[in-house]
Amino acid sequence: MWRPHAKDECTEQPKEVPICINCKKEDHVASYKGCEMYPKPKERRIQYQTSRKVDSTISFADMAKSRTNQNKPTENPELTAPKINPLPTPNSVSEIHDLFFVLQKFKRLYKDTNIALLANTLKSQTNDIDKTHTLLKWLSATHPLTNN
Secondary structure (H helix, E strand, O other), X not given: OOOXXXXXXXXXXXXXXXXXXXXXXXXXXXXXXXXXXXXXXXXXXXXXOOOOOOOOOOOHHHXXXXXXXXXXXXXXXXXOOOOOOOOOOOOOHHHHXXXXXXXXXXXXXXXXXOHHHHHHHHHHOOOHHHHHHHHHHHHHHOOOOOOO
């Protein structure tokens, strides 16, 4: 029974005269581009824009700059969202490791508490003082009694 296999695993001996599987004629293989049944490339329907004449007085950078400015939408102050300052990001890999360490300890210590409720409460508050107060109150109310 025939199955797909690599060339070096083939047990069948090569034929003296190759036979094309496309046209069933001898003396060439299916990859022969001169075969009458060899698949012809499809005609492309995409029309490419012809290039413009080169103007030696304008640099490529200036041409690209003017083209990007033409495509840039004008800002409408009524539709523009207010700018939000992003949260500060850790400056190094060690700070990221430290953050994960603190989060793992926090998760282990407070595993039986409703952290989702705390998160929603913190999201609803507007200033850092209220958030800190809520966090401290929550931590003191749910302080783990075991010391691990």
